[in-house]
Amino acid sequence: MSDLRHLSRRRFLNLGAAAGSSLLLPPGLIRSAHAAAPLPAIAEKDAVIAFGHTGPVTDEGWTWSHDQGMKAVKAAFPQVKTVFVESIPYSADATRTYRQFVSENACMVFATSNYGDFLYDVAKRSPKVAFYECDGRNPLDNLSTYYVAHWYPTYVTGVAAGLMSKSGKLGYVASFPVPSVFSGTNAFLMGARSVNPNATMQVITINSWFDPQAATQAGTALLDNGCDLLFGIMDEAGYLQVAEKRGAKAVMWNTDIRRYGPKAYISSIVIDFKQYYVGEVKKRLEGTWTPSSTILPMGAGVDRDAWGESVPEDMRKQADAVREKILGGWSPFVGEIKDAKGNVKVASGKRMSETELYNWDWPIAGISGL
């Protein structure tokens, strides 16, 4: 089980299809990527840029955000040709799709979820093509990885949640016990505890990123058991609609979906890959592209959404002051931090590194059910 906890959010999905084989990376894949020479420049009219998505671009969430990024690329470089494929399964079909992109003369291929070996297979045979893997962990000579530091805006919304919650009992609708979930629950509760030290969090795992019926039931069960504020990591708005109906509050993920529950909506962890995609395409066209590993910081790829109508002015100010502090370089993730069993995991005064935050795999004290 402990191996599972090192899985990333999207990689977890690989398990089903690849039966875990994607975890066992051959040693040859893990090497330093900075030795490679830049890929040669390419004329804008000759460039084909391909996107491989894990869900439908209409999902109002993860894939939709990446699709917005592709549209921004198209707007910035009108002569570039863009292609995309939706709902690629985590199987040999992915390899086939990415190979197809290469045979259509793609000069850049973005995998917006971690397809692991299914992608590396293609990347290694196409050294002149720049590949990307979102939430990937193994850059190659021609493959970059990228993700978002969602734990900072999560902390900021956690502060607002701590101020808004009357009972101090927060509910969380989780997908799987993976680092994105742990860093989400932990950052949120730490934010809430900074203003209400007695705040606690109850987690329900529904084993899916997308199951509106299960998320609705989980949200209802949490509210029935004393929680008055819901957070989660779903690609849809199920528990926001529950909160709206029951007069509770909710913080969401991916995009602005306040129209599903305007009174309940506090904010979202919104992701935005536009700037990153445009910048990377520019490098490729200019001939300065080299592989990189990027975690987009708050303010440039991930942020809180504009506050919901029910968040009072003073609470917005208080939470935004924390946001400013983080933008100024302050980190809320400094020891001493204990896990749910009471063991000290981060020593007093020690600041957690970005890598540690990215790979967070234990719940902090005050969280139950995870």
Next chain:
Amino acid sequence: MDLIAGILHTSLLAGGVLALAALGEVLAERVGVVNLGVEGLMALGAISGIAAVVTTRSPTAGFALALAVGFMVGMVFAAITVYLRANQVLCGLALTLMGTGFAATVGKAYSGIPAPATFTGVEIPYLSSIPLIGQVLFTQNVLVYLIYIILPVMLHFLMFRTRHGLNLRAVGENPAAADAAGIAVQRIRFWYVTAGAALAAGAGAYLTLAFVPSWSEGVVAGRGWIAVALVIFAGYRPLNAVLAALLFGVITSLGFVGQARNWPIAAPVLSMLPYLGTIAFIVVPVVAWHRMRQAMAAPAALGIPYYRDLR
């Protein structure tokens, strides 16, 4: 809210989808036709419901359109399986694939739009003031009463208390004998399969109009298949089908409530409950219904197209 009331509340909501779909499947299977297209019909109903409610702002119109769409698609399915006598399993699978695919395509225009109006609770006087369960049971939306009380009781009466019901069961048990007795086998099959398809589509509309009030691709998430399993567990009887659906709702809610209340059972075990339940629904009839085999058995002619000229 009290524990029992809380569990009942979520169970009623979740079970309603399954109950309505299962009732539709009972109708089809009782006259001898397996309809494996429930999943696809639910997807079609779900998107029809949301499309109508976005345009008209009336959930009743949404539910009506879903029934109509289910009725029309059901007529096509029934014509092919009953009159043309095509393989029912293959046609059902085709209907599922076509229904989910078509709904996803049409649904692109409707994803991300919350339902502007939904079925809201109706409080039944006196009954709703019963302590503990009154609030939960008798302040539900119209569809819940329809699904749990009105429809199953009506269908039960029709099937087991009327001559027409005897006829329709005869069609499922022994169509040749029914035919010889002057019953219009093909016509009865056609209309009951069609009506069953309409109910399945209605279940999809219940999903988007009362339970998860919005459309997104994959919203049905396999509940159609669970409904098919429930019908076997329920011994092809409408009242049992509704109780089985409610039981399944309880099992699913137990998983969530257990996690929310921190019961000392590992979360993965609680999450497994619906799947363990599905297996139990398949296994229990084989083992426990042994003695009641006569009463709970599948209609003898289930899945077999009827040819008069082969007799």
